[in-house]
Amino acid sequence: MGDAEPLVRWDWIGRNWPDIQGLLVDHVIMAILPVLLGLLVALPLGLASARWRVLYQPTVSLMNVVYSLPSLAVFIVLIPLTGLANRATVIIPLTFYSLAVLIPAVVDGLGSVPAHVSQSAVAMGFGPMRRLIQVDLPIAVPVVLAGLRVATVSSISLVSVGALIGRGGLGYLFIDGWQRQFSTPILVGIVLVVVLAVLADGLLVLAQRLLTPWARARRTA
Amino acid sequence: MNWLFDFFGDAANWSGSGGIPVRVLEHVEFSVIALLFAMLIAIPLGLLIGHTGRGAVVVVVAANAARALPTLGLVVLIVLLVGVGTTWPVLVPLVALAVPPILVNTYEGIRGVDDDLRDAAYGMGLRGRQVLLRVLVPVALPLILLGLRIAAIQVVATATVAAYVGLGGLGRFIIDGLATKDFPSTIGGAVLVAALALVVQLGFALLQRLVVSPGVSGRAQAR
Numbered sequence: 001m002g003d004a005e006p007l008v009r010w011d012w013i014g015r016n017w018p019d020i021q022g023l024l025v026d027h028v029i030m031a032i033l034p035v036l037l038g039l040l041v042a043l044p045l046g047l048a049s050a051r052w053r054v055l056y057q058p059t060v061s062l063m064n065v066v067y068s069l070p071s072l073a074v075f076i077v078l079i080p081l082t083g084l085a086n087r088a089t090v091i092i093p094l095t096f097y098s099l100a101v102l103i104p105a106v107v108d109g110l111g112s113v114p115a116h117v118s119q120s121a122v123a124m125g126f127g128p129m130r131r132l133i134q135v136d137l138p139i140a141v142p143v144v145l146a147g148l149r150v151a152t153v154s155s156i157s158l159v160s161v162g163a164l165i166g167r168g169g170l171g172y173l174f175i176d177g178w179q180r181q182f183s184t185p186i187l188v189g190i191v192l193v194v195v196l197a198v199l200a201d202g203l204l205v206l207a208q209r210l211l212t213p214w215a216r217a218r219r220t221a
Numbered sequence: 222m223n224w225l226f227d228f229f230g231d232a233a234n235w236s237g238s239g240g241i242p243v244r245v246l247e248h249v250e251f252s253v254i255a256l257l258f259a260m261l262i263a264i265p266l267g268l269l270i271g272h273t274g275r276g277a278v279v280v281v282v283a284a285n286a287a288r289a290l291p292t293l294g295l296v297v298l299i300v301l302l303v304g305v306g307t308t309w310p311v312l313v314p315l316v317a318l319a320v321p322p323i324l325v326n327t328y329e330g331i332r333g334v335d336d337d338l339r340d341a342a343y344g345m346g347l348r349g350r351q352v353l354l355r356v357l358v359p360v361a362l363p364l365i366l367l368g369l370r371i372a373a374i375q376v377v378a379t380a381t382v383a384a385y386v387g388l389g390g391l392g393r394f395i396i397d398g399l400a401t402k403d404f405p406s407t408i409g410g411a412v413l414v415a416a417l418a419l420v421v422q423l424g425f426a427l428l429q430r431l432v433v434s435p436g437v438s439g440r441a442q443a444r
Binding site: 064065067068069070071072073074076077149150153154156157160161163164165170171173174175177178181183186187189190193194196197198201 | 285286288289290291292293294295297298301302374377378379381382385386392395396399407408410411412414415418419421422
């Protein structure tokens, strides 16, 4: 890189914007889908572990093991099954990471429901299903959403590692920049990944405000 | 499974500067140094904002945003700007990766200590610093250790990307294997990293048993 080479070449960004947009869309799909799938699976599993406590320890231990597997390693082990540069190769491991964060969050969230609240619901004649949906789950929302925020942000960041196996959304810009010894794509990639994560995190914070109106009422009271 | 046998069964993979023992040591070295730097930054800061409550919101928001920094991008950017040769271009992104979980967990741990307990400590005549070190830190220790464990595992797993810019560590087997279509090497490297991460996981579980006061852990609690 010569002395005259600027850190960012704005004209490069302008010329390549359509490509960058494509990578961005790919990145969002590969980052969000695992979190949604993870939540879909974590809710029933978390409910089961919260109800039958014997399930809790084994589930959490298993999830800890899953969480300690390096993403790049799992991508590679999956390649023979799903194929190189395939979206699924990235989405499947990231789903398991989301699960590892979300299952404990669901269990802890349900655990945060005060006993007297559950008892009141029972005393008011709520059946188990109605109690779960109208009382327990809403109270669990803050803890579950805290887990969802961690899962979402790390998923958005981890997708870029997929670039090493040929499918990493914005991560492609890191490889491209490195191979051409050209800093602009790398910076664009980093900035877009962080912006994406901050936006997603902001949306989840907003969701939490909308889903738990009582928390705000208490603060202003 | 044949791939594993090809890789681990080959005596050439066990000796020399590119052998498994050397690569494991390099990997552990990166990870330990990065973790130590991260601890030096995150633990005092976490204790400070947890204890005084000042600047907490800003620090926690910044830490959460830092979680999003893609390590691969940072590594290639730094190496591109300062050149290869030293290890610190890899250390910076790894430290950036390790600080948020340690910082946030330390802060949450200290802040989450029961107010009654805190009041009781002051009531017994302890000063601010004594309350922090003798009461708040021991009670917050499980959460602090959880943060350290998450950070350590992420660092061990992510240090593999160092190999992409030509540095050592277990990532070499993975990246070189991918480049030369040597699948046994790639899978073998992946298995080694996973095994190292599991060792870290077990090590922390053991450490937790040793250093957390039984009165705090209750031994039956999940975390």
